[in-house]
Amino acid sequence: MARPDKAAAVAELKEYFTNSDAVVLTEYRGLSVKNLKDLRRSLGEDATYAVAKNTLATIAAREAGIEGLDDQLVGPTAIAFISGDIATVAKGLRDFAKANPLLVIKGAVLDGRVLDADEAKKLADLESREVLLAKLAGAMQANLQKAVFLIAAPLSQAARALGALEAAAQENPALIGGAGQAAASVEETKEQDTESDSAVEPAVEAETEDAPVAATEDAPEAATDDAAAAADN
Numbered sequence: 001m002a003r004p005d006k007a008a009a010v011a012e013l014k015e016y017f018t019n020s021d022a023v024v025l026t027e028y029r030g031l032s033v034k035n036l037k038d039l040r041r042s043l044g045e046d047a048t049y050a051v052a053k054n055t056l057a058t059i060a061a062r063e064a065g066i067e068g069l070d071d072q073l074v075g076p077t078a079i080a081f082i083s084g085d086i087a088t089v090a091k092g093l094r095d096f097a098k099a100n101p102l103l104v105i106k107g108a109v110l111d112g113r114v115l116d117a118d119e120a121k122k123l124a125d126l127e128s129r130e131v132l133l134a135k136l137a138g139a140m141q142a143n144l145q146k147a148v149f150l151i152a153a154p155l156s157q158a159a160r161a162l163g164a165l166e167a168a169a170q171e172n173p174a175l176i177g178g179a180g181q182a183a184a185s186v187e188e189t190k191e192q193d194t195e196s197d198s199a200v201e202p203a204v205e206a207e208t209e210d211a212p213v214a215a216t217e218d219a220p221e222a223a224t225d226d227a228a229a230a231a232d233n
Contacts, residue, residue, distance in 0.1 A: 006056060013052060013060030016081040023109040024080040024093055024120055025072050030102040036078070039103070042092045046084025052077055061109075068114040072107040086110070090123035 017023060028036060028051070040049045054073040061069050082089045097103045108120035115123075 017064035
């Protein structure tokens, strides 16, 4: 391969290593072209499965900041660059390897960490993205419901407390900060004023009744005195 072609191949592989969510390295020795096409088709759009030269892949991985792939980049190598559901692609590789033992999973890279063959195979045991999203949505919904309950609980408790206070205040007005006592004082004042008015009215009536009587009784005495004075003259 000419130098410019090698540089272009390294740049492309580096981009794959950098942008992939995970990378699975396999050995495809003995697989036919048809087998490889079937494998690519089974992996779907979540992965790019490409045959790579070990030397170029090693350089590209190092430029992408990944170290430790030297032992895995031996023999005929094809790499699955996963940019989607890691578990789905890993299961596709595992199932294909079971049906086609010539496909060997050699290792993987996840979050910049190099995994050996056994660890790479365990990627297939991860929960799928759909399951994880469903669990995340369920957890978020549970947290929202909990938040609504925590917000609503104090409000309902306050409403119950106000209702209880109102009921208690009706029985004992002194519970609401003296307002009941003030109301009672007003009522007492009204009652006292009413009693005072009642006491004054009889007195006035008595004075009114006594006045004519006194005038009537004093009148004959005045007339007698006047008659005696006339007789002396």
